Amino acid sequence: MTKNKITPVGGEKISVLQFSFLLMTIVLATADVFLPAFVTREAGRDSWISVIIGTIISIIIVNVFLNLALKYPDKMFVDYSCDILGKPLGKLAGGVFLYYIFIITCIATRSLGEIFLIAFNPKTPIAIFIVTVILLVAYAVGKGVETISRMNEILLPLGLLILISIxxxxxxxxxxxxxxxxxxxxxxxxxxxxxxxxxxxxxxxxILQLIPFVNDKKKIRSSVTASLVIIGAGLQMGVLIIALFGSATKSFILPALEFVRYANFGENFRGIDITIMSVWIGGAFVKISVFFFIFILGLARFLNIKSYKDLIIPGGVLLITYSMVFSRNIMEEMYFISFIKPFYSLCVVFLMPLLLLFISTLKKKLM
Incomplete structure (x- = not known):
């Protein structure tokens, strides 16, 4: 057995289809709810062009990371970064990547709390929503990635059907x-x-950190590319909100909710927007669950802890705390997502893996 090779917990394996579904869910579950307003502020009427360009750029960036990950299909980034750079620098790179995952999980958690506040009960303290969500997430993570993937197999098709129907x-x-x-x-x-x-x-x-759990690794590249194209199509449908509200789209906090409320379901269907938002919330729950699973599994590898489950409680407490202090209100969160996150993400998940891929290829040629 290769050193540091991941042995899936409890023999867990996920199919290529489940892997693809997770890729789609973690973007569409939150992007179509918030993103149209963000993009409209920057691109206005040309937001649909932004989706096309952004999708193409993303396919290139993701494939750079995928080329690196498939060189070490049985390991996580925190493992093969040490193989490539040696332990001190590898640990540093792995720690930076883990922190990125943690920040993205905090953003998703905080965003879900804000959705609860805006869509359901603005008078309830956001801490109540966040604590409740993380308790459920901790339970799901304890059951493992296979359970999360099966749950997502139900939610994603339902969510896509709703998106198309609306x-x-x-x-x-x-x-x-x-x-x-x-x-x-x-x-x-x-x-x-x-x-x-x-x-x-x-x-x-x-999600590429789950490659060691995928039962048919030969199909990963094609499934990732297909998933990214579908994600682009889903975001393009989200941008259609602009064709309904025009420039007013940029003034909405949750443009997708306004899009749903505008739809005419007939007099016999009332409160349908709450039902639909519940499905989107389910998708956001899957996103937080799988990200939290990957974070604590990677952290366990990083700290050489035998079972990732030992980190569920302390990791959950840390996630709750940081999600609540991450921003004072939704406007501060939106500012971070719009102006800081894009460049932060490029540095961590593109420039750093690109450097590691170059060093790995160079070392192989010199050996």
Whole structure:
């Protein structure tokens, strides 16, 4: 057995389909809820171009990381970074990557808490929602990644069906003139918007840490590319909100919720927006669960702790604490997501893996 090779907990394995579903869920579960407003502020009527550019850039970035990960298909980043750089520098790189996963998990947790506040009960302290969510997440993580993946197999198709249905119901109300004239303000605004798009899509790189659990690794590359294309299509459907509300989209905190509320389900269907938001919340729960699982599994490897389950409680407490102090309100969180996260993500999940891939290839040629 190769040193540091991951032995899936309890013999857990996930299929390529489950792996692909997780890739799609961790982006679409939160991106289509918040992202249209962000992109509209940067790209306006050309937001659809931002989605195309952002998706293409993301495919390139993710494939750089994938090339590195597939060189060590039975290990996590915290393991093979030490193989490539040696222990001191490898530990440092692994620690930086783990911190990135932790920050993204905190953002997702805080965002879910804000969704609860805005959509359901604004008077309840956000701490109540966050603590409740993390208690459920801790239970799911204790059951393992296979359980989370099976739950997602139900939620993702349901979520995609709802996304398509809402789009169809609102289609006759869409005014595509809101997208005209194309590139009136030049290419710079859609390029700025594409930075936000790729920052969200490249979160899929975190899921690549589950490669050791995938039962058919030969199909991983094709499944990742196909998943990213579907994610791009899903985000493009989210951008259609602009064709309904025009420039007013940028003023919404949850544009997807407004899009749902606008749909006409008939007089016999009331409160359907709450039901639909519940499905999206389920997707966000899956995202937090799988990210938290990867974080504490990687942390256990980083600290040489035998069982990741020993870190569920302390990790959960840390996640709750940091999620609550991460920002004072949703505006501060939105600022971080819009102006800091894109460049932070590029440094951690593109430039650092690119350097490791170069060093790994060079070492192989010199051996």
């Amino acid at each position: 789009t169809v119901l609102n289609f006759k109300e869409l005014n595509f003139n809101y997208f005209l004239p194309i590139l009136y303000d030049g290419i710079v605004p859609p390029l700025r918007g594409s930075i936000l798009i790729q920052a969200w899509i490249i979160e899929t790189i975190v």
